[in-house]
Amino acid sequence: GGGGDDAGSGNSGGDDKITLGFSQVGAESGWRTANTKSIQESAASAGIDLKFSDAQGKQENQISAIRNFITQKVDVIAFSPVVTSGWDAVLKEAKDAGIPVILTDRAVDSQDTSLYETFIGSDFVEEGKKAGDWLVKEYEGKTDKVNVVELQGTTGSAPAIDRQKGFAEAIKANPNITIVKSQTGDFKRADGKTVMETFLQSTPDIDVLYAHNDDMGLGAIEAIEAAGKKPGTDIKIITVDAVKDGMTALADGKINFIVECSPLLGPQLMDLAKKAAAGETLEKRVLTEETTFTQEQAKTELPNRKY
Ligand code: AHR
DSSP: OOTTTTTTSOOOSSTTOOEEEEEEOOSOSHHHHHHHHHHHHHHHHHTOEEEEEEOTTOHHHHHHHHHHHHHTTOSEEEEOOSSSSSOHHHHHHHHHTTOOEEEESSOOOOSOGGGSSEEEEOOHHHHHHHHHHHHHHHTTTOOSOEEEEEEEOSTTOHHHHHHHHHHHHHHTTOTTEEEEEEEEOTTOHHHHHHHHHHHHHHOSOOOEEEESSHHHHHHHHHHHHHTTOOBTTTBEEEEEEOOHHHHHHHHTTSOOEEEEOOOOOHHHHHHHHHHHHTTOOOOSEEEOOOOEEEHHHHHHHGGGOOO
């Protein structure tokens, strides 16, 4: 193993510092920026030596970052997998090197769960359900057709797969509510805007937009306004994350409902990294607690929003 054998023994000096290699997805959204900040700040205050690597949205970059961490003999590896599949080989290499791996924020689809110690993050299916439940309630008792367009997150990523699944489950008992268009906006504001432009051109009667994150919703708002329509009124908007920009649009009436996804995973991740470095067995799944926000709730919460 690495230098973590005597970690936590209380010795002074830098030698027994835990080294954590972290491979981040990229900087695609406000959520991601807040997540990176949380991880960097928590590592500093936990006295953990963080080797941070930004994959710029590419799985191959994450795989080579993880291989570098293995070569460098870090004590613990954590990463937020850009997509769910294709990790078995590199995870096996980490396991063979005796380096514990912590999945952060996003899951992998590996059948062999011994390839990682734990998975910390949100329940994305639940988030999708909360979004769909709100919509069903909003149109309760009405039988008119409700046309929903969906802006999906990064293709093949856990949050895109699960948020679609949870939402579809929640609305399925209501045949009048249908998803008429669904396309990826890669969790990015600019892509949310351009995809919404094409939705607006091809589909004249959009009632609702379900965007898998705030940023895509915010980009779509620009497209909706440019088309002469009123976001939040002519087209109802549901998003996920609840970052400050999203909460501001919610309080302003341009978004109707936000499902929270907390990016503040840093403190818990550092605790888990210390335990993993000390050879402790970790709980296999650590869930993040989160809520939802209506427009009224956003007005109250906004002044306290840190990210
Ligand atoms: O994996 C979490 C998702 O990734 C966030 O909801 C989204 O904003 C980010 O890009």
